[in-house]
Amino acid sequence: MIPSTFEYKKASSVDEAISLLTEDAKLLAGGHSLIPAMKLRLNQPSSLIDISDIDALKGISDGGDHVLIGAAATHADIAHSALVKGACSMISDGAEQIGDIQVRNKGTIGGSLAHADPAADWPALVIAADAIIVMQGASGSREVAAASFFTGFYETALAENEIITAIKIPKLTTGSSSTYVKFSQPASRFAIVGCAVVKNMDEAGEVGNIKVAITGVSEKAYRDHAVEDELMGQPLNQDVINAAASKAASRVDVMSDHYASQEYRKHLASVYVKKALQNLI
């Protein structure tokens, strides 16, 4: 379990990190995805740029209509943040369901998003939350909506020399609520299915706006429009929920592995969509 030789550099600012981010270099945040891959020599960067101590990347602050989470905030920081809980409770609940205590204390939201593991929790959470991913490169800063950030299997909209600096989580408006439910792979505790939902009821007591995001099921986390379509304009009762849940994962290619076949995974997606929606009745 010895990685190949690499240089280690500690960046003290985002600008410094970007300037050090040359071709074979990799950013190091919590190291909980990168270091294991390096130890197995699946990943052999020539240098690591440690961004875990850059103050500007670590805070969680109130941005008015959103909460601004620094990319290097750990899962534990987020799980324990009253600000986040108040703004969108599924974000802190979801953070609490990642891995185990050690993983939550080291792993970061920025690292997880950049890594884009198809079974990670953050992708579903940020998509359902309608979060904005803030990125910075040599040529400046840009923002991408979470829904278009994940482009494929371990692929994102992040350019080679860009760094995620922050995530903007919109505060839920009155009448909105959120939830995250997860069926864990027993060994790694990553999601076999993770379902994040933010819903808003209109004055008639019907679903006015709903975002259902699912991770673990397909090559990347996605908004399940098939489910959402069934719910829009409907009252949230058991029959409506059942009908909507039965549509889960019907428009994506469903993954298969030794823990969950395609058929079983699809079934679990329905069950977890149902559980999530039931939480919001």
Added chain:
Amino acid sequence: MSSYIGQSVKRLEDKRFLTGKGHYTDDIILPQQTYAYIIRSPYAHARIVKIDISAAESAKGVVAIFKGKEIADEGIAGVPCGWQVDFKNGETMKEPPHPLLVVDKVRHLGDGVVVVIAESKAEARDAAELVEIEYDVLEAVIDPKKAAQAGAPLVHEDCPNNMCFDWELGNPKADVDAAMGKAHHVTSLEFVNQRVIPNAMEPRAAIGDYQVATDKYTLYTSSQNPHLIRLLMCAFVLGIPEHKVRVVSPDVGGGFGSKIFHYAEEALMIWCSRKLERPVKWTSDRSEAFLTDAHGRDHVTEAKMGFDADGKIMALRVNTYANLGAYLSTFAPAVPTYLHGTLMQGLYTTPLINIDVTATFTHTTAVDAYRGAGRPEATYLLERMFDLAALEMNVDPAELRFKNFIPAFDGVEQEGYQTQVALQYDSGDYEPVLKRALEMVGYDKFRAEQAAQSNGKLLGIGFSTYIEACGIAPSAVVGALGARAGLYESAQVRVQPTGKVSVFTGSHSHGQGHETTFAQVVADKMGIPLEDVDIVHGDSDSVAFGMGTYGSRSLAVGGSAIVKSIEKVLEKGAKIAAHLLEANPDDLDYAEGKWTVKGTDKSVGFGDVSLTAYVPHNYPEGLEPGLDFSSFYDPANFTYPFGAHIAIVEIDKETGKVDLKRFIAVDDVGNVINPMIVDGQIHGGLAQGIGQALFEGAIYDDTGQLINGSYMDYCMPRADDLPSFEIDRTVTPCPHNPLGVKGAGEAGCIGSTPAVVNAVVDALWKGGFKVKDVAMPMTSQRVWTAMQSETV
């Protein structure tokens, strides 16, 4: 005057373990030490076309690179097997060579091909990257039953049908089949007892240290039995003189069987060290451990159990294919045979039993003893059949067991119980363990709850009443059964002049707490304070000989050897005391650390006698100075712990997820020296057995790649997966060893697995899904699938 035996004395070794001061093989750094990295096969079966080490040889820090051919050219064939089981027709067991590094062919994923030795571990690893090996990949066979079929790829050219041996035990098949034909009900089941990977917390490590100046060798190794490793390595692998070789197993972080065996890396490190005249260290990393530590279980079995109208078992017929992996590991042949077939009687009066075992080679990691070794497989078979039969016959599984239990016998007044499968049980009283477990579980109440359950969950209860053969083992008996070693134990009790006692035991502690349990025995028997006793183990230079620790044998065999030496010490001590007291030794009583002349207050203490033994000025004529005795203890029989385990599970109907709600274990391990340590052993064993039922299992694909060779995929049981265990004991002393102990190390792992599976099947059955079996590990997907296909 029993002040320590029976007490939960806190573990003396824990101070160093809990403060991070344990000293393991990898902690040892010798002057001039080099580091080895072993390049392993990425394929399960392939011919080696070419190995090019030229680039690696000149890499930074490289000291040497060796290939299998250089070793083979010195006439070194490889590591031997310690047990021989011949074919039914008398033909000798197939015993293909197990080279230290392969020469022309790799036979399992992880087979060792090249060793790179460098000044640092990182340099060795980096240089290994530069070694180019070209393979011609061949078809592989993974399944033990398929391996025996015509046309299967051969693991060894000279082993037709991949057969190592076939074997049969019990009553004639014709008799068993005739009885089966007359049975009122026959329960039959085909199942797999899946392959599990031991996963000791400390990965294996070995340091070879050859010193030219003294022509002596030292092997430091993470092993459960250093003396056996020395014997095998000297006599059968390297042909080096045993008296010049020291083997040290310092602190060892768990073994579960996987560190019993003599591994190629041990001999390889010694061989390399002799070549280089420098110490060479190899430490397995976790990925390597998954591929090279001997695995456990892996049986494919068909069984039939016939009952009469009354529910009494009439006959049992078993056919098992046992996977041995690519090479024969040290005790591999014994596991599916003499540690498995011989347990087919269980706790029951079954009059006719036949078991047939076919052991095959496959392109997989070697399979050998793993906590319980054969006995869990036997228990799994019997207990699964029992609960299934109860469901099929619509009778109560507990009642069915009570009906079939062997009546109580103490092995003293009543004779031991002669089974149909070679063993004679020492003592047993089986009803009380099940009765107690039923009481603890609140059986009637549970059944009512189960019937009333209506929350989308399925409740189930599963039983397992097991017996195991421990205290391994009477040498002559195992010798007759093919063991190539004796299975006695040695102990030396050395009283120091000041009356402090050093005990040298051939047992080896790697988590079992011997330093405490053994000290309790010694302190009690000698009437001295616990602090005055030191237990030394794991070094062939200080311990005369040893057969090591496995098969729950340490206290029953190693402890008995200690007791024998204590008796000799006290007998000689009495002679010295008698001289000092001017009395006859027969007139003395020994208690609380002193000899007293009966009926008087004249006495002399243990310390004075000890000092006199070493300063023999006023001393019995003709008596040698010193107070230091060795003994070897060869047990008269195996010991037979038993118990009753009950699992309660709840299944989520929507996902198939199994939640283990309760686990009750009532075990009888004979007399108990330290209840806390025994509880700990039971807890650990339960977690492991439950782990097999619900979480663990090696998954090979058809090409022999291990799909789940890391903790991201191979699921070990964790604390939050398990309920708080509810445990209790009964005590039926062993009649044939001085402490009356039976052994507790494996019980939890042997009894628990089928109880969990039975509970799941019960839950499904009562919920209307009449499935006979859910393959282990019972993942939520498997349970869910069972509910989709077998609806009534």
